[in-house]
Amino acid sequence: xxxxxxxxxxxxxxxxxxxxxxxxxxxxxxxxxxxxxxxxxxxxxxxxxxxxxxxxxxxxxxxxxxxxxxxxxxxxxxxxxxxxxxxxxxxxxxxxxxxxxxxxxxxxxxxxxxxxxxxxxxxxxxxxxxxxxxxxxxxxxxxxxxxxxxxxxxxxxxxxxxxxxxxxxxxxxxxxxxxxxxxxxxxxxxxxxxxxxxxxxxxxxxxxxxxxxxxxxxxxxxxxxxxxxxxxxxxxxxxxxxxxxxxxxxxxxxxxxxxxxx
Amino acid sequence: xxxxxxxxxxxxxxxxxxxxxxxxxxxxxxxxxxxxxxxxxxxxxxxxxxxxxxxxxxxxxxxxxxxxxxxxxxxxxxxxxxxxxxxxxxxxxxxxxxxxxxxxxxxxxxxxxxxxxxxxxxxxxxxxxxxxxxxxxxxxxxxxxxxxxxxxxxxxxxxxxxxxxxxxxxxxxxxxxxxxxxxxxxxxxxxxxxxxxxxxxxxxxxxxxxxxxxxxxxxxxxxxxxxxxxxxxxxxxxxxxxxxxxxxxxxxxxxxxxxxxx
Numbered sequence: 001x002x003x004x005x006x007x008x009x010x011x012x013x014x015x016x017x018x019x020x021x022x023x024x025x026x027x028x029x030x031x032x033x034x035x036x037x038x039x040x041x042x043x044x045x046x047x048x049x050x051x052x053x054x055x056x057x058x059x060x061x062x063x064x065x066x067x068x069x070x071x072x073x074x075x076x077x078x079x080x081x082x083x084x085x086x087x088x089x090x091x092x093x094x095x096x097x098x099x100x101x102x103x104x105x106x107x108x109x110x111x112x113x114x115x116x117x118x119x120x121x122x123x124x125x126x127x128x129x130x131x132x133x134x135x136x137x138x139x140x141x142x143x144x145x146x147x148x149x150x151x152x153x154x155x156x157x158x159x160x161x162x163x164x165x166x167x168x169x170x171x172x173x174x175x176x177x178x179x180x181x182x183x184x185x186x187x188x189x190x191x192x193x194x195x196x197x198x199x200x201x202x203x204x205x206x207x208x209x210x211x212x213x214x215x216x217x218x219x220x221x222x223x224x225x226x227x228x229x230x231x232x233x234x235x236x237x238x239x240x241x242x243x244x245x246x247x248x249x250x251x252x253x254x255x256x257x258x259x260x261x262x
Numbered sequence: 263x264x265x266x267x268x269x270x271x272x273x274x275x276x277x278x279x280x281x282x283x284x285x286x287x288x289x290x291x292x293x294x295x296x297x298x299x300x301x302x303x304x305x306x307x308x309x310x311x312x313x314x315x316x317x318x319x320x321x322x323x324x325x326x327x328x329x330x331x332x333x334x335x336x337x338x339x340x341x342x343x344x345x346x347x348x349x350x351x352x353x354x355x356x357x358x359x360x361x362x363x364x365x366x367x368x369x370x371x372x373x374x375x376x377x378x379x380x381x382x383x384x385x386x387x388x389x390x391x392x393x394x395x396x397x398x399x400x401x402x403x404x405x406x407x408x409x410x411x412x413x414x415x416x417x418x419x420x421x422x423x424x425x426x427x428x429x430x431x432x433x434x435x436x437x438x439x440x441x442x443x444x445x446x447x448x449x450x451x452x453x454x455x456x457x458x459x460x461x462x463x464x465x466x467x468x469x470x471x472x473x474x475x476x477x478x479x480x481x482x483x484x485x486x487x488x489x490x491x492x493x494x495x496x497x498x499x500x501x502x503x504x505x506x507x508x509x510x511x512x513x514x515x516x517x518x519x520x521x522x523x524x
Contacts, residue, residue, distance in 0.1 A: 045308060046307060046308040046311065049308065049311050049315065050311060050326055053311065053315070053323055053326060054326070054336075061315055064312055064315060064316075074316075152335075152336070
C-alpha cells in the first residue's frame with residue numbers, strides 16, 4: 001500500500017500528473033503546504049492581483065506565474081500547473097463547464113495562474129500545538145460561511161468575505177490566535193472570535209459550504225478568512241473563462257508549512 | 263513655534279498641500295507611518311504590482327490607488343496624492359526631469375500610485391525598545407548599499423536589492439530581529455546580520471546612498487531590505503514617466519506604526 005502521508009511532494013505531483021492519483025489531497029505529504037489555484041486570462045490579472053493585495057487575509061498569494069507559463073519558480077519548481085492537480089474545474093462566464101484531471105489541452109498563452117495559501121497549513125500547526133481541530137476529529141469538511149464583511153473591491157472584483165470556523169475550548173483560543181497570527185501567508189490570525197451574528201452569520205449549524213461540526217457547550221466559535229473567498233469573488237465577476245482546482249484537490253508545494261512563518 | 267512632532271497627520275498634510283511646509287518629513291507626526299510613493303502609467307502597473315508581490319521585503323505595499331485617482335481609501339483618507347508630499351520628482355525614461363512641490367498639473371488619467379512602507383516606522387519601534395539607532399544619534403541619513411542579492415524579476419522590472427544598515431551591540435541584535443519581524447509591512451526582519459561581503463558589500467564605510475555612520479568596535483552590522491529598491495528598480499526599467507517622492511520627503515499617513523503589526 002502506498003504511503004501518501006510521508007510521500008515527497010515531487011513524487012505525489014508525478015503520480016497526479018500521470019493520472020494515477022485523482023482524489024482529494026488532504027493529509028498527503030505531511031508538513032508541506034498545499035495551494036488553491038485560480039487561472040485567469042491576462043486581461044483580468046491586474047484587477048485580481050490588486051484584489052489580493054487589498055484583501056491579504058482572504059487571498060494570501062504564494063506565487064503568481066508568468067503570463068502563459070505553466071511553471072512555478074518558487075513554491076513548486078518542476079510542477080506543471082496544468083497537470084499536477086488531481087481535479088480541475090473550468091468556469092465560463094461564471095458557470096461551471098466541467099471537471100478535468102488535467103487542463104493541458106485548454107491552456108492558453110494569455111493565462112496567468114494565482115496560487116493562494118490554504119488553511120491545511122495552519123491546521124497542521126494547530127494540531128502540533130495540541131489545539132483540537134473539530135472537523136478533522138469528525139472526519140468532515142471544515143464549515144464555511146458567507147459573512148457580512150465586505151472585501152475591499154478592485155476593478156471588477158468585489159464581494160463578501162467567506163470564513164471557515166473551528167470551535168475551541170475557551171482555554172485554547174489565545175494559543176490558536178498566536179499560532180495562526182505567525183502564519184500570515186496562510187490566512188493568519190482569526191478575523192472574529194465568538195458571536196457569529198456580529199459578522200452576519202445567522203445559523204452556525206447551517207454553513208454555506210462544507211459540513212457543520214459539533215460545538216460542545218462552552219466552546220467558542222473562531223473564524224478565519226477562507227480561501228473560498230477569492231474563488232467566490234472570481235465566479236461572481238463572471239470572467240469569460242477561469243480555471244480552478246476542485247474543492248479539496250490542491251496543488252502540493254515544496255514549501256514546508258513551518259517556513260510559511262517567514 | 264509649530265510643533266511638527268505632535269501634529270496630527272491630517273493637519274501636516276494640509277500645511278504641505280498649501281505649500282507652507284516643503285522640507286523632509288523625518289520626525290513629523292510621531293507614531294504615524296510614512297510612505298514611499300511611486301506613480302506609474304497603467305501600462306506598467308501590473309508588472310510593478312507583481313514585482314512587489316514577489317519581493318515583499320523590499321516592496322511592502324501599503325496601498326495601491328485606483329487608476330487615475332489621486333485619493334487613498336485606506337492609509338490616508340482625504341489625502342491628495344498629487345499635493346500632500348513636500349517634494350516630488352518626475353523621471354522621464356529613467357532620467358530625473360525635475361523636483362516639484364506638487365504634481366497636480368502633471369497628473370494623468372492613466373496614473374496608478376503605489377504607496378510603500380518605510381523604515382521610519384520600525385525605527386521608532388526600535389527606539390521604544392531601547393535599541394540604539396546610530397544614524398539618528400549622529401543626525402545623518404541611514405547608510406544604504408546595493409547588494410549582490412537579485413530581486414525576483416517581474417515583467418520589465420528587475421535588479422539588485424538595496425539594503426539599509428544599522429550597527430548594533432551584539433546583545434541588541436536578537437531584540438532588533440524580533441521587533442522588526444513583527445512588522446512585515448515595513449520591511450520586516452533583517453535580510454542579513456554580520457559580514458557585509460556575504461551580500462556583496464565591499465566597503466561598509468562607503469554606502470551607495472545616504473551617509474556612513476560610526477561602527478564601534480565589536481558592533482554587528484544589521485541589514486534590512488530598503489524602500490530604495492523599488493525606486494531603483496523602477497528607474498532602471500526606464501518607464502516613459504514616473505513620479506516619486508524626493509528622498510526623505512514622504513507621505514504622512516493616518517496609520518499608527520503599532521498597527522502595522524496586524
